[in-house]
Amino acid sequence: MSVTGRASNGAEAVGATLAACGIDTVYGVVGSGNFVATDALVRSGARFAGARHEAGALAMADAHWRTTGRIAACSVHQGPGLTNTLTALAEAAKSRSPVVVIAGATSAGMTRSNFYLEQAALITAAGGAAEHLHRPDTVTADTARAFRRAIDEQRPVVLNMALDVQAATALSPEDPVAVLEPAGRPQPAAHVLAELAEDLLSASRPVLLAGRGAWLSGARAATAALADRVGARLATTAVVKGMFTGHPRDVGIAGGFSDPAAVETLESADLIVALGATLTTWTTRGDTIFRGPVKVVQIDREHSALGRNGHVDVGIVADADATVCALLAEVGDRPGASRFGPVERSAAPVAPRPSAEGASEGTCHPADITARLEEMLPAERSVVLDGGHFIGWPAMGWSVPDPAGFVFTSAGFQSIGLGLGAAAGAAVARPDRLTVLATGDGGFLMAVSELETLVRLNLDVLVVVYDDRAYGAEVHHFFHHGSGLDLVRFPDADIAGIARGAGARAVTVREQHDLAQAADWFAEPRGVLVLDVRIDPTVVGPWADQDFAGH
Template identity: 25%
Template sequence: MTTTAQLFVKCLENEGVEYIFGIPGEENIDIMDALLDSSIKFVTTHHEQGAAFMADVYGRLTGRAGVCMSTLGPGATNLITGVADANMDRAPIVAIAGQGATTRLHKESHQILDLVNLFAPITKYSTQIREAEIVPEIVRKAFKVAQTEKPGGAFIDFPENIAEMKFSGKPIEVQKAYTSDTPDAKIEQAAKIISAAKYPVILAGNGVVRQGAADALVTFAEVLRIPVANTFMAKGVIPFSNELSLGTIGLKARDLPWFAFDKADVVICVGYDMVEYHPDMWNPNGNKTIVHIDALPAEVDAHYIVAMGALGDITSTLRGIALKAKPQKSAPFKAVRKAIFDDRSGYASDDGFPVKPQKIVWDLREVLSPEDIAISDVGAHKMWMARMYRAERPNTCIISNGFAAMGIAVPGAIAAKLAYPERKVVAVTGDAGFMMNSQEIETALRMKTPFVVLIWNDAEYGLITWHQLRHFGRPSNVSFKNPDFVKYAESFGAKGYRVERTQDLVPTLEKALADDTVVIIDCPVDYSENMKLTQRLKEL
């Protein structure tokens, strides 16, 4: 007869789990022991936040729930930021925490917290295993809920005395939910609105990536000759090289793609998540005709009053509308496209030092292939990556833009390399974000997941400086001192390089990518460009 913990692990295997990211603890020892006889690889991390970020990015890249695990109390609370990030970024994740015995949950007791209620606001499903016989149902439901559109988080609290119980059971058969097709009447209605539009534009969101509908979106845009702007988390759904691409929209300032939305009469929102970019930014007067194409109904918002909603599988919906709608005689907003294209290439030959953000992004794009993956942390560099990085494929520029949590890049790069070992991976991070989870460099080396960490070094919280200068004209308490990042890398057994001249950035990146180990590049950045961009956007 097996233990409940052994049954639990078999249920995880049944769900196709390959990795669990986490830290062993006293209250999860039964699971840890059961994993020794499992095909599942446990990735021991240095901090539970790093484990949660790994599961977060793994889920986002694969569409299968990433799994992280901790012990009770402080171990579980350390998972919260990563789980919240996954939930708000619509990445499937299942978090597991050991718990004290049920015989002490009713009273004040060492390290005991009500974890189910703690995780409830940041997950789609949060529960506790109270009986051995319900393990198969709980595990199956956790994965089903986490992976069903819109995906997000599930949390399982596993008391230690339940885990060690003897029990015979078996996993429940995995049955995947599917998204139905949009009714024909809605296809006709959408086609009629789009056919009558004079200046239509498409706003593509992360839902296009999640549903694997990028190819259908490109075909839809090309057949109907309608340009496409994407959100931060939908970079690559249309190749930037495609003449219908208007690049990325999402800055709070009035950026170049905004001019297309300002003139547009019809905005076709495809897989758009409002959590990324609020509609009052592109529909301030609430006068746009909005066509909502997604798996689920639109969020309620005064600036997002939908003329019609086509709910169902995005790919089939786009194909259906493309067959019935009247194409534009020529694509509108060609001048906007040209301005965006010229803006992206404007710093290709810049040799100023410290390196300008635009130049860093340009050079990074030049050394990576279309399928390689850049994982952006959160900070000023994120704004430049979102705006300037010319993504050609979905899920090749990963940006957290729902919860937008700092510290995700290094753990995320480990997950990316485990999910796609054949691709080059670069963690693009500020110095502050890097130091939040830099301890996971050892994890990367131990797991033999080679990638490059490109640190934009400015020795301050650059994005906050940017905001403070915009609002008050002076910074407040944003500076700090960094370690010697080259020596820091070498202390782990990784390699470290420092960029001394702008001309050295490309060869340094190429060498680092060829080193086949973890490499940290210290690149000084000229963030005086932040306020210059703010001024330029004001003058547009």
Template identity: 30%
Template sequence: MKASDLIVRCLENEGVQYVFGLPGEEILDILDSLADSRIRFVLARHEQGAAFMADAYGRLTGRAGVCLSTLGPGATNLATGVADANLDHAPLVAITGQASRDRVHKESHQYIDIVEHLRPLTKWNTRVETGAVIPEIIRKAFKLAESEKPGACHVEVPEDVAEESADGAALSAERTRRPSPDHRALETAARLIEAASFPLIFAGNGVIRGQASDALRALARGHGIPVVHTFMAKGSMPYDDDLCLLTAGLQARDYVSYGFEKADLIVAVGYDPVEYAPKFWNPERKKPIVHIDFTPAEVDSYYQPAVEVVADVREALELLNGLVKGQKDPTPFFGLRRLILEQLEESATDDGFPLKPQRILHDLRAMMGREDVLVSDVGTHKLWVARTFPAYEPNTVLISNGFAAMGFSLPAAIAAKLVHPDRKVVAVSGDGGFLMNVQELETARRLGLAVVCVVFHDDAYNLTQWKQQTRFGRASGATFSNPDFVELAHAFGAKGYHVTAARDLRPMLAEALAAAGPSIIDAPVDYRENARLTAPPPDCLVLDVHLGAVSGFDVHAQLVASGTPVPTIFITGHDDTATRERARRAGAVAYLSKPFDDQALVSAIRKALDHSSSGEGRES
């Protein structure tokens, strides 16, 4: 048989369902061999799109997605998606063609050394020098791509090797057994959890990859331990579980971070610092940490575990659940959860236009089932998705948050629809990232895939613009104009919608989600809301004792319960002894009875700020 036939047989043996790619002269033999295979070749419109499809397939299935390109510009186009899979730890095998061996030693048409080009972007890569080694190379590429931590591997096939005769058979493709945990390490972890008053689980993407969400939930619920998760671990703990403190990773002084401040033990499970560096949640390097992951902890002065449980994450959690004795009282964290939820729900039903990001995602969530899939691109909208879009099950929100490559969402959504044809799939993009791989809309239409693209439209690279404004007080080089997205959709044979009022969004979503093919929903967005994402709690609060249906004392109590006490001034129009006493018990820095003059309020605020900076309250 030809070497290209042997390559395809080895891919079949690995259980490959799809090869995503583009044709090219140096891979004609491989394409011809694929034509006789049960493997489906999915023609993409750009190699980067093909790599993102393989990347998302790997995330969703745990098996390496495969992408294929020709030499030179085909391989360089592939590189961004390969790097994304590698840094986000998604299993991927990239196969590239190459010039024949008789011209790789000299300057030659379209030739570059692809192995060297992709070396820093992959776990492992090599060139096939002879057909006899194909079974070993393909098996090794898949084994390494799928082993923890998973990532990208690359195989380069010169065109003269692909067309030569090759004898051989595929090697056994049994999955690598993951290690069982060391019992002494588990015992140490259990004793640390038992000794802690306020342990907190920090779940990372390794929980999703290790199919350990059920075990994580059992440990948390069985012992009353709250859970915070990273962007890529959304769904590991359901949004509607009282123990879920939602998503960490926006900034060090984010509301969620106060869960870390209150905790006296962090149980880091499948945590990957590529998403959220430990210096942000352990700035004083004093938090005791239990590390549970497939691999040893990264060396980091802010992350020095008291014990490392290096093992299969699911098995480790199941065993740990049986070793930990007793039940924690998670209620001190419930005030923080209420505070976060109240913040998230602000503007969720706002009828203003352009649309608030919260409103777009609130309506999207209402139109999607718990197991439907949302894929986020990279930009400001990604922060809103991570923070405000509820996730209930693992792998129902896909976010590139390691390499964080723009242009990810549409190709990834195509792969998600191939993996889950019975689920609704929505790609959320900014207008910048969407146009980076908009050509894949033709791929979705050709394949008959009902992928809904919701475009947050603001005519800018807003995340960059926002950071420029924050640092320099001005922005430059970040604005542009856009095509008519409705006409663009029609040009691709897709449906197109333009939102002109908040009330339009749900009917448009309903129609798009029911369509047989792809669609674009152009959603003008008001990013003035961004300050809500990163504004920390205030250095002092002025609370009216009587806030309509809500008491200022209740608001203060929630902050105290959350572990984030803020120096507080209480004001009242109904002064009496009981109210004064309640304010005293609440630890009021000042108490003012209406009417009072401006100078009295200014003096009280100065006193509160002095109280804050003295260390008695929150540090200013």
């Protein structure tokens, strides 16, 4: 692709260049420092979705990428506009989501401006990449470079737009600016492939563990075929839930949200091949899957991702799909030694129920309400998870059509409060799927301003608030501390009333039959429905031991 700048000033050149690069959606909060560039992008054909908070805007752009594989822009003001994005920026960076952020920046030498800040230092500290408009005659090239880096590096790139360069006459480059496509798909050397093929064929209990890198490389079909060929079982990290649903060798999510079949498979494996997965503490259940004699091979395009887990024996810099396809050819029709057979597990998702006891009066058991909603919701859905103790129930109990239908907003940074913004991005990007947000009362109230965004944009979204009137993870973790639990508990809030005030439809759910009040919405989802589900705060999910692992 080539881009030639044609604009009257630098700000307009930024907008026109991003449109020429293929960006067709921009989320943001517009102020004086990003107004002209955003307007130019919209006039060049992009649609604009305005957020109420910059963190929400960046979460929207992140969810846009996760649900479509297309890069969106996020537009914010200089100084406080940028600082407001930082939690969402860190989450996008840790989750390797490419987003182009255009941010105003103070003019060169304006160190006395109230807006002055070392923006590049903040951006890089959060894991993003900082780019700049250097001179009026380089604006088009600078903007195209920011877009290209987002693609190549798979992380958010912030283009700092100095006000003086924005206002200056933009000089068109003499030659078109090339926006290079990512390089080819690297695969291992022949001897490395041969050794890995032998490992797979000789292993008695091999596991292929796919992460986001495998999904993005398009490795689903080839990985499933390799599992069939060598008798391996299939597992995924949480963020690519649904990648192998329906395959007889699929054990589901590896990690804190594993079911018994996955735990048994992973803890008994003698070979684990991680495809585009960084093997975090969550994925490895605090590294308990490595307790036995197991060889661990990690394959990732990003050299920096290799060896973060000290249990990795072999690290290979390569594309997941290219490697698996090459392994299929290398293995050929040779018989393997695997003793793994098909997996005996329920085809339908099961929300874990730690005990047979019912919920306390006036509350719902989170497993039961999760299971009932799974029955009521359409199969074509985008499930968005906020952060908090509750997340295991929807993560394990709700199905998704594929990993693009699962937006886990706290997977990278373990934050709360990004769910409402991400739900807006998912609903804008994928109107063909019903967006379903699972959030806690803490995350919901932290970012409640974006509820108005959902209503204003006329989006079809179900918001399920798992309301335990507390920061539940902290309550369960410090339950035996002896004091201080009032620090993380809150009085009842009328969440349904708050939602109605924002223009949404809302129901307070204390028992399952309360869902009947919204039966017509479930029959034909239109607009925003908020369910304030009062869950029993004493119920502890089996993943609670991992809530603070690795802190």
